[in-house]
Amino acid sequence: MTIRRVCVVGGGTMGSGIAHVFAQRGLEAVLVESSSALADKALASIVRNMDRQAAKGTLSAADKEAALKRLSVVTSIEKAAGFSFAVEAVPENLELKKKIFCELEIHAAAGAILATNTSSLSVTEIASAVKDPSRAVGMHFMNPVPVMALVEIIRGLQTSDETHRTVCELAVRLGKTPASARDFPGFVSNRVLMPMLNEAIECLREGVSSREDIDTIMRLGMAHPMGPLQLADYIGLDVCLAIMEVLHQGFGDSKYRPSPLLRQMVRAGRLGVKSGRGFYDYPKK
Helix, strand or coil: CCCCEEEEECCCHHHHHHHHHHHHCCCEEEEECCCHHHHHHHHHHHHHHHHHHHHHCCCCHHHHHHHHHCEEEECCHHHHCCCCEEEECCCCCHHHHHHHHHHHHHHCCCCCEEEECCCCCCHHHHHCCCCCHHHEEEEEECCCCCCCCEEEEEECCCCCHHHHHHHHHHHHHCCCEEEEEECCCCCCHHHHHHHHHHHHHHHHHCCCCCHHHHHHHHHHHHCCCCCHHHHHHHHCHHHHHHHHHHHHHHHCCHHHCCCHHHHHHHHCCCCEHHHCECCCECCCC
8 A cells, every 4th residue: 555645643742753853854735633723733843843853954945845835724623524443632632532533434535544643542442442453553643743753563463564665665765763562561672671660669669769860860870862762751640540440451560560759749730840850840931
C-alpha cells in the first residue's frame, strides 16, 4: 500500500508533533481537533516548532512552507475522509480510543491502516472495536516527536504481517527508527522506564536521598540526560501514575505498585511542568 494521505486525531503535544513530522516528510496530513479553538492552537504549535527548526538551520524556509501547505487542521474525522493511514493521539482512555477507531473505520479509504499512539493500553483491545483488526497496530512515538528517533511498533493479537511491515516502512520514511514489541502492558518502553521513575519516587518518599541527589546520581552515574524525578515532571505525574496503574493491573505484580507519594502528588494537583509544580517548581514564562 502506498500511503499519501494521513489522518491524525488529537492535536495535543503528541498529535501535533506527529502531524508535523508527516507533513514535513512529504505526506498530506490532516489533523483533527474537537473545536476550532483547539485546532488553531494545534496549528500555532506546529508553526512555532517549525520556526524553531528553521532558526536552528535544520529546516529551510522553503521546506517549512511546503510542509505547511501539506498540512490542514479540521474539526471532525468526516472532514478528513479518504485517508489511507490514521493514528489517534487522544488521551489515554480506552473507551475513547475505541470510539475514535470506530469513527476512523467509517471514513477511511478501503484497506486503510489504523494506528494508536497509546503508551501503555492494550492495542488488541483497542483494535477489537473495528471490523478488521488485522489492519490495526500500535505506533508509539516518543516526545518530542520531531526530535526523538524511536517509534515503538506494537503488534496486537490480530495485526497482520503486512500491516506491521507497512507501518515499519512508514516509520523509516518519517526518518524514525522502528522497534517492535508485542502487546503486553507498557510494551517495552514504559514497562522499563516507569518502574525506574516510580522507584526514584520511592527513594524520595523513604528519605534515602534528596530530589537533587537522586537526579544527580542517575544523570552522572548512569549517563542519563535527565534525572528520573525531573523526567517524571516533564512526562506529567498524572501520566506516570496512569501507566503504573496499567502495569499493576495488567501484571497483578506488587513490583508495579504506584508509589504512595506519586498518588499524593497527583491528588494535590502537582503534575509537573504542565501545572507549574511537581517535584520541582516551573515558573510560568
